Amino acid sequence: MGVVDHDVRVMLLVPADVLRPRRPDPHFAAEADAARESGVDVALVDHDALARPDGVQRAVARVTGGGEAVYRGWMLTSAQYAAFAGALARRGVVLRTSPQQYRRAHELPEWYPCLKRMTPASVWTTGTDRVAFDEVCALLGGGPAVLRDYTKSMKHYWDDAMFIPEVDDRAAAWAVAARFRELREDDFAGGFVLRRFERLTGAEVRTWWIDGACRLVGPHPDTPGDRPPPDMDVTGLAPLVAALRLPFVTVDLALRADGVWRVVEVGDGQVSDRPEAIAPQALVAALITGGQ
Template sequence: MHLLYPSDPFDPKQVDETYQDEYAAARALGLEASLFCFEDFEAGRLKAHPAIPEGSTVLYRGWMLTPPVYISLVEALRVLGATALTDPAQYRRCHHLPEWYPLLTEHTSETRVLPADADFTQALHGLDWPGYFIKDYVKSLNTAGGALVANVAQIARLVEQMRQYRGQIEGGVCVRKREDYLEHTERRYFVARGRAYGADGEVPALVQRCARLIDSPFFSVDVVQRADGVLRLVELGDGQVSDRKEWTAEGFAQVLKTLG
């Protein structure tokens, strides 16, 4: 397996500072890696340094990509004679909530998926939830008043704020039933080739179930403890574009090594 990281925008021979510790830890374990200019890739050119070996399997570690842009990356790697570890369908399955939600409904907050221009009052008529958590297919709003509203009438305004702050709504709108979670209990796990890993070595049964049900070579699983003590699934993410969160660079690099 060959790793591919974005380079520093001002120095193409250095990894972007966001990934410096991780890159160093991976290289210390003997993992091969290349750097590429993300801006050049956005302009339609993928040139890696050092060159990606022909016939290699590539794991991208970098910024979130929309599924169409990820397809472009996979195609660019194919032109170079390499293969992406995660195919576009697998990327979308973990990157977009509506893709994984039907497989794990019982373990996560009840959700309605609607178009961004929906009449939310009409579409959600009859729901009497204690609150509504709003996000698009990938992310919620982390600025302004946050992603939680008290009633359906407030959703349209929040969606408009998402457009203003983020520039776009990816896919559509996911309206999730508010659940009361205990503070400081959210944890991130990674699944590599069907095996789940935790930063502290422990892996709960819920994460093991996700590892069995989701067809993807590398993804993240976020869980949190609800006020009643039940462990709940917050979200999945493609492992290539997931932050390490509480993981050390060295611990995460050990997981990357298992993919090789």
């Protein structure tokens, strides 16, 4: 990852409001305000254009100046992020998180090797081939599993597109995979990922890591009213996250039924949703000072 020089001026990039393109998207307006109040320059990008292969130059047309930038916006695919980074570089702006680092945080096969000790056993395919799917089912072995792709699950379709009661029932497992693929449509990323089912209790906790240090701990955005336990200890996780060598990531954790904290998900911090319990000023301050 290298050492970030925090004396370099940082720019915050946020999506523009679709209806009022000179203003930040309302979802990120509080963070933009907090950045400006802290003396951080804010520039707007056109997310809709960014999501189109031919729109990336238009997406960054209002980004001026140069130096280092951090993005806080809607999720991008790894390919979209790489195009985004390239377009910014041509304008003299370098994203603190490189395209390779974004992929490492964004896609499960990239982050899993560093965190496998604290997350359910996982196997995956490249693509959607049935033969490959049967092969990874055999690798995982019998018992229940949950299904996702490299970047996302379909937890709102738990019974028909996520939970596999018995991996050895290949026909039933494939039916879940086929339904998942149908629902994900063009958003399907990479391949099928099978993860050993573990019974979790309570709400997830979202932790925020900058330069390998945990800077913020709060509820998961899906359960904003469920605060983490005040005595939560993430020191055991720290060397595993540091091994990722990433500048800005989130790690979602949940308690397993036996009382052990387990990693549910890792994400690039730039596109991870911030629950209201995490003040925008706190997040901006952490981004400015890094892992210090």
